[in-house]
Amino acid sequence: MNSDKKILIIEDDELMIKILTFILNKEGYQLIVIRDGLSATEQLGTIHPNMVITDLLLPYKSGLEVISHVKENFEAIPIIVLSALGEEEHSVSEAFKLGADDFIAKPFNPNELVLRVKRLLPH
Template identity: 80%
Template sequence: MNSDKKILIIEDDELMIKILLFILSKEGYQLTILKDGLSAIEQLHAINPDMVITDLLLPYKSGLEVIRFVRSHFDKKAIIALSSLGEEKNSVSEAFKLGADDFIAKPFNPNELVLRVKRLLNN
């Protein structure tokens, strides 16, 4: 199992949080949920996740700001950006420029998400 791998999920949509929790907890990951970018930036050092999954549109601090913070403070953290289809085309390219490893458009296929998480965490 993946019980030694920690994933920080930053998402403010309750339904999306439930979906992510269900999918990734079944895989055995240790999950932490935060609902805004500012909380994520403030708590990232304490949580010290192996992966960050962040929505791009978040309250207080955007997902792009979170990605920038993670890349400037941590060497080896996998980052997956989430965004609704067609919502933020420029933000997706900006997320990659800032260092996101992958992007998944919502709504997504749960199996695809699990495969991408496993690929990035090498397990």
């Protein structure tokens, strides 16, 4: 079981939050959902997640700023970027340059998400 693995989800779309929590709760992960980039960067140090899943388009602080903050302060935390393809293609390559570990285009296959999470968060 993955109940000792904590994933921070940074997403402001309610439907996407519901989908992600449904899929990852089923896998037994502990989830913390934050709806904007600023709150996420402020709370990272107290949350101590094992992984971050973030959108790129976020209120107050962009996903790119979040990735940069995570990698500067908590280098070992893997980051998966979730984003609608085409919306910000140059941002995806920028996300990888900043240290993102994976990218999943919305809409995504739930099984693919689970496989990618498990690959970056081994038991």
